[in-house]
Amino acid sequence: MIEARGLGWAHPDTPDRPVLAGLTFTIGPGLTLVRGGEGRGKTTLLRLLAGDLAPGAGALVRRPGRALRPSPADPACDPQRARDWLLDQDLPALQADPAAADPLLAALGLVEHIDKPMFMLSTGSRRKVGLLAAALAGAPLTLLDQPFAALDARSCRVVAELLADAAASSTRAWVIADHGRSHWLDDIALAGVIDLGD
Template sequence: MGHLTQGTVLEVRALCFSWPGVPLFDHLNLVLPAGLSVVSGEESCGKTTLLRLLAGDLSPDSGSIELNGSDDQPPGTQVFRTEPRSDALDAISAQTWWDGLPARYPNFNVRQARELAHGFALEPHIEKPMYMLSAGSKRKVWLCAAFAAGTPLTLIDEPFAALDMVSIRFLNGLLEEASSHRDRAWVLADHAPPEGLVLRTQLVLPAPD
């Protein structure tokens, strides 16, 4: 945890990472300012892996990742990463999950998550076990949590996948607001940058060999 240049939320220096036999990042440098940034590229180029590295879910082979967060809170409480394809939450409802998140994320706002659920037309489903939800509805559950988390860094993987048009418009409004934040960074990982949003940083990962 550190104090970086004003306006910088996270800085990556000389990051190297490989899966067995598959090199992905070779001395990657990246500065994430407050506001909205995008990591884009083809399938299997490492977008999700990079988000996992930024979240601390994976450790780099070498290099450093420095977050300009609060020194009195553990790093794991200051980065929220969406993981809608996970089945780890299938046995519980969205509401039960949200109710437990303030224990990990001190600024998590359960009431705001409920309000966002209304915007995503998710309210009829938040008391159901998540194994009953469609892929799009699961993604909405994670998006509600992401925008209610209150973390310095929020990482959203494939934000628009499996969403209906009403939800896409609602999400675009949330991202437009996020793009103006001065003390929080939002990183989207997707095949291509979204249109019509003000981006602070764009990182295009090369196609896999």
């Protein structure tokens, strides 16, 4: 679904200090983990995979189709109700059935928060809203940055179940970025790991 050859990117202000350099990998269906230490380029790589950034070096070939990289933490979302933010994400499951989100809303503990403006939500609750969008999107490519961060144990279990389903997919690719392999992934077969180093 995705092939990178010699992929690189540097901030325009510091072209001599690339954030990413010489990455070669393929990503197929299932669940792929991007791991690396702080500042190693995990989020940058997700943005490249989503098409939000253009490679500065090498080549990145992605199969046509929607790439979803939910970003409910964006301050631009602050005044928007969480429910309205979800509706703006073009989620086919939600458009077909407005009640499709109800089981996950309950499982993630979002029922009492979904009609609040985003600025009133905690970091964890905003992350949960993004995870809800990922679950309902049905996108060929879904990209999640630190999906377990700032979540309670109950929500982490729900996310682990969601990612286990993603890992079993033969048609969709999910890519998650994190500092390492969370113990919540212990029982999940990863399609691949892209290691950016510590």
